[in-house]
Amino acid sequence: MTTHPPLPLRRVLMTSHTRPAPAAGPLDRLLHGDCPPDFLDALHRALARHGFQVATDPGEREEYLDGRLRTLHRALPPAHLLLRDTDRLAAVVAWTAVADPRLCMSVITHTVLCLGSVVRLGADDPSVRSAVEALTSADARGSYLVTEAGRANSHLATRTEAVFDPRDRCFVLSTPDSAAAKFGAVPAGRGRRLAVVLARTIAGERDHGVFPFLADLAGTEGTLPGVDFSPPLELSSLPLTFRLVSFHGVRVPYAAWLRDGATVDAGGTLHDPLGSPEARLRRSLCVGQELWGALPSAAAATARQATVLALRHARARLTQGHLAPGAPLFAYRSQQRALLGALADAFALTCAAARARELLGTASEAGEGNGSRSPGTAFAPWPAVSLPLSAYKAYTVRAAEHVVTECRRRSGWPGLLDVNRLPGYQGFHQAFEPAGGDSRLILYDIGRSLADADPSAPRPARTTDPADPSWWPSVLGDHEDTLARQLRRARDHRARRQHDDFAVWNPLLDAAGELGETYAARLAAEDVHRALEHLAPGTDPPLREALEALGVLSGVRAALRRAGSLLTARTLRPRDLAPLPGLVDSLCDRVLPQLPALEARFGFPDDIAGAP
Structure with a gap:
């Protein structure tokens, strides 16, 4: 006898992914920035003009990427205007990452870093104008x-x-x-x-x-x-x-x-x-700011698209297991926890990306990145350029890779095929672990900087309810303070016995990295809470309820992943963690009725990012 899923889930399983997205609103601005519709339409058309190719021959691949880059540049505002518009720049990086990560890396190298250096640091002499024009049109790479x-x-x-x-x-x-x-x-x-x-x-x-x-x-x-x-x-x-x-x-x-x-x-x-x-x-190195302000949007976009593709696959793929022959893969609770959890993490990344864009816009308006700011750095210069933006870079790339990896694992052998996009997304995030400022070195230096800073003022007492969106950011805030105190004590203890920085810090780098990562995670968790407050007034109530459930679900799952560190530092106790697995299931149930609407808003057009 065939076992059918319960009615609410059955409606989700039968819903077509071609459902049109609603008109622009607060959620769309969170997803894509404050970009005019005609700009996004032009970007969409430019990317749809060339179909995705899994080109393995270097000559064929470069000809394909040259054509896509030229089409893109000719459809967009001139580079000197694009690079000054945070939302549009981030949208270009995000949409190209979803369409083809190789194209996105080309855009980052060619437009953000190469042309960005020229625009910000100056080469306006007539004798080099032809080179700048060739780069602007992408006739030169x-x-x-x-x-x-x-x-x-x-x-x-x-x-x-x-x-x-x-x-x-x-x-x-x-x-x-x-x-x-x-x-x-x-x-x-x-x-x-x-x-x-x-x-x-x-x-x-x-x-x-x-x-x-x-x-x-x-x-x-x-x-x-x-x-x-x-x-x-x-x-x-x-x-x-x-x-x-x-x-x-x-x-x-x-x-x-x-x-x-x-x-x-x-x-x-x-x-x-x-x-x-x-x-x-x-x-x-000031162009690092543009990269770090835009790259989180690419991480969030590819995480959303990977999750949407994995959800479509799980919904359409019928299983033949003896427990429920003929049931869709997504009917299994384990698959729901994994993929709805990935969707929650993709939403959290989207909130962090929006904050990174905001920080970049503020820094650009204030003229920051002029070389005058200098937090201590021992391993890389990037935190000295912008400590919070470098933290967003490190955190979002790692978190997005985790999402895509989970989607690949939950998709079976189709998740391994290049034509299904997920391997490209995973490779993109793996490449950006060292690229754009090595993430591990960034987190080492952030941790050292936090240990050297004055202790933060006491934080407000946190709620004990893990279903409250403010719970996870407050837990991470307390955890960050505890790790910083422990690192300061260890550093001071070693400094009394050692006479050089290497001897003091060498055994402490893993602890410094954990503190840096906790700082970045706390920023991202606060962004989720802030975004939910901003979405509340202008979002349809059922959709708002699902988004809140996603925000809480991301935090609860993160707490379970970090349980060892949280328990070791006594930030949480075993009884705090005990109810979380049950809460995960109830949060998934709150998301399921709105899953078709979430997919429609989170996904990208099939003509630039579809999979067979």
């Missing part, structure tokens, strides 16, 4: 070369040099040895290739810190003199062409020095208004 392959933490000790030659007022780019070769995505094939190259700048035999330079790497006839490419280095998790790039006496015009107000006078003396190499490094 741009790269961003900052990492040096041979040593860890190379951002803090760049060895590629740009030496000023007063005879012709050019800078001479040189790679001192193979360990200093730059590593980055440099497209294969013939065509103009440019890169923003971060190099230690020498003038008058004095080191003035790290500046970016806009350098030509290749043209239609091939690699330019003085530029040396390694053979292509393929990355299967994010199929793009990566290379090691070395420079041997490459002359870069003065106008292509992205000098940001610095000058070299007639006598060959460099004058930098920032005043120190440390401040200059932070300013040269």
Whole structure:
């Protein structure tokens, strides 16, 4: 006898995923930012023009990505306007990540980092205008070369040099040895290739810190003199062409020095208004702010789309197990907990992404990222550029990978197929663990910074009801304070016996990383609570109820995942955790009636992100 699911679930299982989304409202602004409908329509059309291809041959792949990038750039506002509009920039990064993670990485490298450096730090001289125009139209491809392959933490000790030659007022780019070769995505094939190259700048035999330079790497006839490419280095998790790039006496015009107000006078003396190499490094990396403000939107979007695809699969796939032959996979409670939990985490990521966009917009309006702010950093310069935005980068990429991985596991062998999108999403997030500022190093430095800061004021007493949306953020706040106290005590104890920072901190880095991760998770949990309050006035009550259930579900599941740390620190007690599994089931039941509406709002159009 065939066993049927209960009636409310049966309605969910039978609902078509083609149901149209309602008109724009608070939820749509949370999902896609404050973007005009005509902008999103143009973005949609540009992405739908080229169908998704699983291209394995590098030449075929690069031709495909070149075409998509050109179509995209010609449909969007000019880069100098796009880069100043936080919501539109984040929407481009998010939608391209959903359509094709390889395209998104190309957009990040070409538009956000390469063109972003030019726009923010300046190359408006007529002699380089043609290069900027070629990048703006995507007739030339741009790269961003900052990492040096041979040593860890190379951002803090760049060895590629740009030496000023007063005879012709050019800078001479040189790679001192193979360990200093730059590593980055440099497209294969013939065509103009440019890169923003971060190099230690020498003038008058004095080191003035790290500046970016806009350098030509290749043209239609091939690699330019003085530029040396390694053979292509393929990355299967994010199929793009990566290379090691070395420079041997490459002359870069003065106008292509992205000098940001610095000058070299007639006598060959460099004058930098920032005043120190440390401040200059932070300013040269300022495009990290745009990346971290936009990347959480890509993490959230791919997590939502992965969950929608997994839910569709689970709803359509019939099982033949003896417990309920013919029942859809989604009828099983274990599948509901996993996939509705993934949907809850995707919603929480969406709330964090909205806050990251808000922080980026505020920082841009205030002119932050000018190199003047300097929290202590030992492993990477990124937290010094923006501590909260770097935390969002690290947290959202990791959380999104967790969501996509769960969706792949719950989808069986179809979850392994490239054409079904999930492997590409997972590879994208794995690539951004080290890319865009290594997440582990970011969290180490955040933890150290929090330990060095003055203890926070006592927090308000938290509710004891885990079904209250304020419960999880308050738990994380208390946990963060406890971990910070423990780390300070351990640091002070070691400092009394040791005489250098390495000896003090070396055994404490895992604890510092846990504190940094808890700080980032607390920010994201507060974002969920804040978003639910903002959604309340203008959202349909049944949908609002489901969104609140998703917000609470994300926190409850996170508490169960972190149970070991929470119990060890005595932030929670066993009796606090005991009712949570039952609460998970009741929250899933609150979400189920609104699942078709949530899928319609959370998912992306099938013509850019569908799966067979």
